[in-house]
Amino acid sequence: MLRRSALALLAVALSGPAFAQAYPTKPITLIVPFAAGGPTDLMARIVGERMSKELGQQFIIDNVTGAAGSIAMGKLAHAAPDGYTIGIGHLGTNVVNGIIYKNLNYDLLNDLVPIARLPSNPLLVVTSNQVPAKDLKELVAYLKANADKVSGGTAGLGSASHIGALAFNAVTGTNYQLVPYRGTGPAVQDLIANQIQIMIDQSSNSLPHVRAGKIRAYAVTSKERSTAAPDIPTAAEAGFPGIEVVIWHGLWAPKGTPPEIIARLNAAAVAALQDPEIRRKLEDLGQDIPTPEQMQPAAFGAFQRAEFAKWKPIIEKANVKVE
Numbered sequence: 001m002l003r004r005s006a007l008a009l010l011a012v013a014l015s016g017p018a019f020a021q022a023y024p025t026k027p028i029t030l031i032v033p034f035a036a037g038g039p040t041d042l043m044a045r046i047v048g049e050r051m052s053k054e055l056g057q058q059f060i061i062d063n064v065t066g067a068a069g070s071i072a073m074g075k076l077a078h079a080a081p082d083g084y085t086i087g088i089g090h091l092g093t094n095v096v097n098g099i100i101y102k103n104l105n106y107d108l109l110n111d112l113v114p115i116a117r118l119p120s121n122p123l124l125v126v127t128s129n130q131v132p133a134k135d136l137k138e139l140v141a142y143l144k145a146n147a148d149k150v151s152g153g154t155a156g157l158g159s160a161s162h163i164g165a166l167a168f169n170a171v172t173g174t175n176y177q178l179v180p181y182r183g184t185g186p187a188v189q190d191l192i193a194n195q196i197q198i199m200i201d202q203s204s205n206s207l208p209h210v211r212a213g214k215i216r217a218y219a220v221t222s223k224e225r226s227t228a229a230p231d232i233p234t235a236a237e238a239g240f241p242g243i244e245v246v247i248w249h250g251l252w253a254p255k256g257t258p259p260e261i262i263a264r265l266n267a268a269a270v271a272a273l274q275d276p277e278i279r280r281k282l283e284d285l286g287q288d289i290p291t292p293e294q295m296q297p298a299a300f301g302a303f304q305r306a307e308f309a310k311w312k313p314i315i316e317k318a319n320v321k322v323e
């Protein structure tokens with residue numbers, strides 16, 4: 001405890017305007033709360049690489065997996081608030097985990113400060129090619145008839161894929177077994193191999209495999225069809241209105257990080273998402289890019305709090321128990 005306070009004091013001493021002006025003078029660690037090769041990791045690498053050019057310093061990706069990202073956010077909350085450790089997260093890690101996990105060693109909304117909102121993508125209802133259903137109605141009937149044989153992959157309780165499974169099961173009345181992974185990068189590989197049969201997975205992770213014919217997509221969880229996958233119907237069009245989930249991402253820093261440094265990081269993130277090449281890559285994966293105004297720290301913080309208020313009753317009603 002004493003060591004942490006001393007570190008915090010040192011960080012404050014080093015965080016005057018002159019220090020912030022020189023920032024950054026060494027590589028920046030970007031904590032990623034899920035396994036390499038998955039959607040959060042991909043977003044971190046695409047945006048982080050461009051931000052690193054903007055800031056003239058390398059970004060080191062640190063994949064800290066487990067407990068649907070809550071271990072990673074704890075590590076971030078307790079890091080020195082000097083701008084050299086930041087983290088990427090999403091609706092699951094930075095809203096839903098604060099509702100589900102009762103024993104976090106940090107306060108999700110107050111111990112992390114927003115840097116910038118990042119793109120959002122819908123989820124896709126996808127299955128292994130072995131599942132013999134032609135459309136979403138047939139899939140739901142298949143899941144009900146084979147509840148004891150079918151398992152679905154998630155990245156743990158509170159992850160985006162888990163929120164998707166909750167919404168899907170609530171609307172369709174299905175209840176297949178959920179298998180937790182350290183990220184949906186590894187989970188989708190098991191889906192391709194039919195080790196698991198279904199995922200409600202972020203478009204950016206699944207769409208390339210759908211396009212390659214390795215897995216099958218039945219519906220997208222956004223209100224409108226995705227421009228990246230116009231052939232895939234919305235869940236409402238496929239007969240199940242009410243499955244509406246869009247997973248937004250963002251960057252955060254430990255509380256106490258100087259505002260000048262947050263502003264530098266925010267400007268680098270805004271510049272990254274204005275780059276046509278980055279936009280093309282993200283949009284091709286089904287990501288919607290926020291405006292520079294939506295990306296501002298204050299606007300993003302207000303958005304995150306509004307999302308917390310929106311999701312709290314939904315998650316509490318789902319009564320998710322964390323062992």
Ligand code: MLT
Nearest residue numbers: 038040159160161183184
């Ligand atoms: C990942 O990066 O693996 C995902 O964001 C996991 C998830 O939340 O479903």
